[in-house]
Structure formats: structure tokens, C-alpha cells
Amino acid sequence: MxxxxxxxxxxxPGTRIxxxxxxxxxxxxxxxxxxxxxxxxxxxDLNFIREASMLHDIGxxxxxxxxxxxxxxxxxxxxGYLGREILENKGLPKHALVCERHVGVGITAEEIKCYxxxxxxxxxxxxxxxxxxxxxxxxxFSKNGNLIVxxxxxxxxxCRLKRYGSDKVITFQSWVxxxx
Numbered sequence: 001m002x003x004x005x006x007x008x009x010x011x012x013p014g015t016r017i018x019x020x021x022x023x024x025x026x027x028x029x030x031x032x033x034x035x036x037x038x039x040x041x042x043x044x045d046l047n048f049i050r051e052a053s054m055l056h057d058i059g060x061x062x063x064x065x066x067x068x069x070x071x072x073x074x075x076x077x078x079x080g081y082l083g084r085e086i087l088e089n090k091g092l093p094k095h096a097l098v099c100e101r102h103v104g105v106g107i108t109a110e111e112i113k114c115y116x117x118x119x120x121x122x123x124x125x126x127x128x129x130x131x132x133x134x135x136x137x138x139x140x141f142s143k144n145g146n147l148i149v150x151x152x153x154x155x156x157x158x159c160r161l162k163r164y165g166s167d168k169v170i171t172f173q174s175w176v177x178x179x180x
Contacts, residue, residue, distance in 0.1 A: 001051060001092075003025070003050075003051050003054035003055050004022065004054070006055060006058070006087075006090060007021060007022065007025075007054070007055070007058065010058060010061055010086070011061060015069070016068075016069050017060075017061065017068050017069045017070060020068055020143050020144075021057055021058075021060065021143070022054070023149065024057060024141055024143045024149070025053055025054035025055070025056070025057065026054070027140075027141045027149065027151075028053040028054075028056065028134065028137045028138050028140075028141060029049070029050045029053035029054055029137075031137035031140055031141070031151075032049045032050075032053050032133045032134045032136070032137035032138075033046055033049055033050055033053075035133050035136055035137055035179035035180075036049050036129070036130070036133045036179075038178070038179050038180070039129065039133075039178060039179065042129045043129075044129045044130055044133060045130055048094065048095075048130055049130050049133055049134060051095060052094070052095045052098040052130065052134055053098075053134050053137065053138075055083070055087060055092075055095050055098070055099065056083065056098050056099055056102050056134055056138065057079060057083065057099075057143070058083045058086055058087065058099065059078070059079040059080065059081070059082030059083030059084075059085075059086055059099060060076070060079045060083075060143075062074055062078070062079065062082045063075060063076045063078060063079050063082070064076075067144070068143065074118070075118055077103065077117060077118065077119065078118060078119060079099075079103075080099050080100045080101070080102060080103040080124060081099075081100050081119055081120055081124065082099075083096070083099030083100070084096040084097065084099045084100035086099075087099055094130075097127075097128075097131060098126075098130070098131050098134055100124050101124050101125055101126045101127070101131050101135065102126065102131070102134055102135045102138055103124065104161075104164060104168065105126075105135060105139070105161065105168050105171045105172050105175075106123075106124060106125030106126050106135065106171070107119065107123075107124045107125070108123050108124075108125060109121050109122050109123050112124075132175060132178075133179065135175075136172070136175040136176075136179055139152070139157045139161075139172065140152050140157065154176055157172060158172060158173070
């Protein structure tokens, strides 16, 4: 399976959003594969990590995110579960779960209900080592419209996560210990 073929079904190659999505996917894939190589005893599937990293944000075109030329009707926070639906329809259920579970360091059903998030009310938290690795790697890179992306520091990521609760910080710190 070639992730670029799937991306090209939903994003026209050569467009700005295609370039943003592919660049981000490659950065996350490289970081995730590197992180996974630090835990060979957990037997991570490196090929799956590379594929799913490329596809984890496939749902962004369905969001209303003008800075990425996305003119969909949904808020950006919805891109994970929207991507899950896309990849489930393509017969890729494991890849689909990565889409849904990578947002933040995961979102619980309780948080969705408490904060009235526009998401289906169920846990969207990375479970498998592959899901955790991709979620971890994704935090180091932000997509932006100018295609210039610098890798964030662990300290910067932790600072940004604080506003979502100490449990999010603790989760990311556990990943830092595991994957560094």
C-alpha cells in the first residue's frame, strides 16, 4: 500500500495543502520510526508506522482551516475522527485508529463530554505501541502554510500541553522516557 496514492485520492498533487500534508507526514514518519527503533523489545511494526504516519492527518480537508486551504465544514479538532472514517471506508481499520487517536496525546470520552467537543463521545486515546509512537512524533511538528517547519523541543511541547491538564504532560513525559 502506498500512502501517497491514497492521499492523492483526496488532495490534488502539487497543491499547497497536498505539499503541507505530505511534508508533515514524512516528518512524523521519520521521527516515529526513529522513536520506534528505541523499543525493539516491544516489536513495533515499522512499515505500519511509516504508512500510518503519512495518513494520520488525511481528514484535514474536511475541516474549515483556511490557513491550510481547507474549506470543509468541521472544526479542526474533528480531523482525526473524519480521517478514521475515510480510512475505514478504504479498508484500513488499523490506520484509521491512528487518525482518530493521535489528536493531542489522546482525548477521552469524559473530556469530550466535559468540554462539549464536537466529537463522537468515546475514548480516542492511543493504545498500541504504533499509535503511541505516531502520536508522540506528531507533537514535534506543526503544519503551517509556509512549509517551513522546525522541530519543537520537548520543553516547548510540555509547555503547550500544560493548558490541557497535568495528565497530558505526564503521558507525554512517559513517552519521552520510552522513546528517547
